Amino acid sequence: MLVSAVTGLGAVLLLMTAVWAYSLRTGDASLVDRFWGAGFVLLALLYQALAGFPAHGWWIVALVALWGGRLSLYLTWRSWGAGEDARYAALRRSGGAGWARRSLLTVFGLQAVVLWLAAAPLLHAIARGDAEAWTAPLGLVAAAVFLVGWLYETVADAQLARFRADPRNAGAVCDRGLWRYSRHPNYFGEILVAWGLWGLAAAAGGWWTVFAPLLMTGLLLRVSGVPLLEAHLRDTRRDYADYAAARNAIVPGPPRPADRGSGHD
Template sequence: MTSAIDFLVITAVSLVFLAVLQGVTMAIGHRIGRYNVVDVAWGLGFVGVAWLALALGPGDPTRRWLLAVLVGIWGLRLSWHMHVKSAGKGEDPRYTDLLARSGGNNPSIVARKIFATQGAAQWFVSLPIQVSAVTGPTTGVWTAILVAGIAGWVLGFGFETIGDAQLRRFKADPANRGRIMDRGLWSWTRHPNYFGDSCVWWGLWLIAASSWPGVLTVASPVLMTWFLVYATGARLLEQSMSTRPGYPEYQRRTSYFLPRPPRAAQRSPSP
């Protein structure tokens, strides 16, 4: 009963925090004239929930600290990356298209379709962290699951960090203007950053699942993967990229999501 009450406190405080975060982010987006600022708040929301769980949870302190540190590293890096990526630029075409399909740039539509949706997703995806904060220590054979979770996080974090760095260097070279990035990790999967994100959250779930009832939160990494692959991630990006010269050829030789060796070593031709 005590653990259930502690969880209710943590999840309620997390909901309030995420609602305030998304409200402030929407106000900032309205002021600067673009709502892709919500992408900057995406990682920060998870960091806030993880550190609230660390502060409020009575569960195993080692695992609470581990999750807070891993989520903090991942979330802060991602938010900084999204800030640098979007600073000084216009609206993300994904949000322009979303609002156009939903009836326009009305504040109630913006709040519901973008900010409330992302806030709810942050709360649900972070459930493994919230539940883990009230559970006991990892013992016995469950330690292997915890270690597997750390390994998954390392794989995912490395994949998205290296992929983002490779893309940044590629775009910084004027000789690559108009070309499709198909090198490094981008020759193995068209979305190494999204694949890395998915691995990170499956790893975090495994860490939470190393103590009962964390395993019951498996729907959270499933939802995160669905977002990354189908909802707001790879699928929408593919739609906007498919008209670029060379991209259909890139699609034919490179895996969509799960990494695998490219079908051909040939790179996209110069425009």
């Protein structure tokens, strides 16, 4: 399994290096986001091949392709022709003349390593799992959590896209559908996917891969997810402060009066 893990790391590093090279031509480092889901699909297929194409592995590949394929296609569609995301543009400005070289490590290389670590449960579930683990109660619950997360994220993205497509909502905050019950329902779905993937590994004895969903949860809550996005939204969306004060960041819950505080999960 170690050989497969190292091979997987090499594969995502090559993928992100190619994306970096293309980003130099386009001047758009935010291209990296489009390949997050695709990177998981690549690793799923690679690990499946290295494991000798076990029958149970195809079910795991199918789940990852369902989630990762949709995510990459959606992010590509959403950002097509929109230019570089404001968060990456800010990094570019602060990076100065050496940004192009540094971004290979600080953006694309870092994302490759994080992706590889987050996919550790995927490697164990395919390499060490079997049909019995897949159909065990823990495996079935894990698959259900994964699918609920995928569906929740898909619905949230569709609702936000429909809201933004209406010119009357320009500059406004989406507070409809799932966005009424938390500020980042798409991240909630993403976290469920990560824990569901870990559950598939745990069903095959891979409890040690719990670092992967913990890493993803921590990044979304404290590092590259909520903090960076909300700093941007507070500057670009009117009434965002009131919206945020009335809702949990991630976990869905009923809206509360704005004067009762914010950020509770």
